[in-house]
Amino acid sequence: MNRVSGVSGFSLLPEGCISEIIALTSPRDAGRASAISSAFKSAAEFDSVWEKFLPSDYPEIISRSVSPVVYSTKKELYFLLCDTPILLDGSNLSFMLNKWSGKxxxxxxxxxxxxxxxxxxxxxxxxxxxxxxxxxxxxxxxxxxxxxxxxxxxxxxxxxxxxxxxxxxxxxxxxxxxxxxxxxxxxxxxxxxxxxxxxxxxxxxxxxxxxxxxxxxxxxxxxxxxxxxxxxxxxxxxxxxxxxxxxxxxxxxxxxxxxxxxxxxxxxxxxxxxxxxxxxxxxxx
Missing domain, CATH: 2.60.120.260 (Galactose-binding domain-like)
Structure with a gap:
């Protein structure tokens, strides 16, 4: 199967299946997948995808923030934590995510x-x-x-x-x-x-x-x-x-x-x- 027909085949899958596949990759790969097709782009926006990329204890971490952490989607939260350090524990500590790995x-x-x-x-x-x-x-x-x-x-x-x-x-x-x-x-x-x-x-x-x-x-x-x-x-x-x-x-x-x-x-x-x-x-x- 060549690359084009392979992508076309994936695009025929339900968005939920595509999102599960993307969630098994990395934040960098999710960004690349968005450029493949409209189906991949839509699936890569799912909260379930970005929930996988966030640390498992992220709710506890952001609960310690000295300022409210406001977001509407998990993808928005992910990039908020990548681009802006948040202060924790009375400003004694700052926290961020590595953009490409989520670490x-x-x-x-x-x-x-x-x-x-x-x-x-x-x-x-x-x-x-x-x-x-x-x-x-x-x-x-x-x-x-x-x-x-x-x-x-x-x-x-x-x-x-x-x-x-x-x-x-x-x-x-x-x-x-x-x-x-x-x-x-x-x-x-x-x-x-x-x-x-x-x-x-x-x-x-x-x-x-x-x-x-x-x-x-x-x-x-x-x-x-x-x-x-x-x-x-x-x-x-x-x-x-x-x-x-x-x-x-x-x-x-x-x-x-x-x-x-x-x-x-x-x-x-x-x-x-x-x-x-x-x-x-x-x-x-």
């Missing part, structure tokens, strides 16, 4: 993180920014010991999924000491232990810039190439640095812990603005 994405706001000296006004200031999704962000005034961490229950995340954790931040117009290498880690918290079992890797919150030096002829000083992960610009205007990744199997690993530390070199630091730590499916666009 869960969370961000812990800065107040939910463990920040060494975070409650000491001489070292950190809690303020608000219009571009942040949360009511508060943490701005570093001055420390020589930077330590930020967060934890999340794995049962809250999508199962059978590789997640990555990202520190979401900005740099103030005047900042200092943030171009030194930091250690980042992500790992499960072993039962009976306070810390996670993990391995460290090097990250940079800011690229180092060399000061101008006297030059002779055409010789130029080579730029330093850091050996570690570098920050990336996000579509929402913030920066992020990947702290690490983990595989969430059945969500029964207890807690996963994310950490960023620079406690060895003793450099004074200032000008870091922390929005939170985000967990989202790895490399899913």
């Amino acid at each position: 869960k994405c969370y961000m812990l706001q800065a107040r939910e993180l463990s920040i060494v000296w975070g409650d000491t006004p001489d070292y950190w200031e809690w303020t608000s920014l219009p571009e942040s999704r949360f009511p508060e962000v943490a701005e570093l005034l001055r420390v020589c010991w930077l330590a930020i961490g967060g934890k999340m229950q794995t049962q809250m995340l999508s199962p059978k999924t590789t997640y990555a954790a990202y520190l979401v931040f900005k740099l103030a117009e005047w900042n200092h000491g943030l171009d030194v290498p930091s250690k980042a880690s992500v790992g499960f918290v072993a039962e009976g232990q306070e810390g996670a079992e993990d391995s460290n890797h090097t990250v940079y919150l800011k690229l180092a810039t060399d000061r101008p030096q006297p030059l002779r002829g055409l010789r130029r000083r080579a730029a330093r190439q850091p050996n570690g992960r570098l920050p990336q610009k996000r579509v929402d205007g913030w920066m992020e640095i990947e702290l690490g990744e983990f595989f969430n199997d059945l969500g029964d690993e207890g807690e996963v812990e994310m950490q960023l530390n620079e406690t060895q070199q003793g450099h004074w630091k200032t000008g870091l603005i922390v929005e939170g730590i985000e967990l989202r499916p790895k490399e899913e666009k």
Whole structure:
């Protein structure tokens, strides 16, 4: 059977049967199916299709939203959760869906993180920014010991999924000491232990810039190439640095812990603005 006759054959099926077939695919495939024929387009709008793509616990999740979640169809709800983060639990947490897979994405706001000296006004200031999704962000005034961490229950995340954790931040117009290498880690918290079992890797919150030096002829000083992960610009205007990744199997690993530390070199630091730590499916666009 060629492709055209195959599509024509499917189009002869009742819309309910077509919708059941589409519900066994993915959100991305449902969008593609809509372009096949008018029958597929109509079937791909069914609530039963998008109910399958939403997390099974979505009613409980949206019941925790600080603002009403208004929608008329399950497809509308799905894309609402993909395009706009909703704040949960008194704005301590934000929730979104990955548009192509329907898997869960969370961000812990800065107040939910463990920040060494975070409650000491001489070292950190809690303020608000219009571009942040949360009511508060943490701005570093001055420390020589930077330590930020967060934890999340794995049962809250999508199962059978590789997640990555990202520190979401900005740099103030005047900042200092943030171009030194930091250690980042992500790992499960072993039962009976306070810390996670993990391995460290090097990250940079800011690229180092060399000061101008006297030059002779055409010789130029080579730029330093850091050996570690570098920050990336996000579509929402913030920066992020990947702290690490983990595989969430059945969500029964207890807690996963994310950490960023620079406690060895003793450099004074200032000008870091922390929005939170985000967990989202790895490399899913």
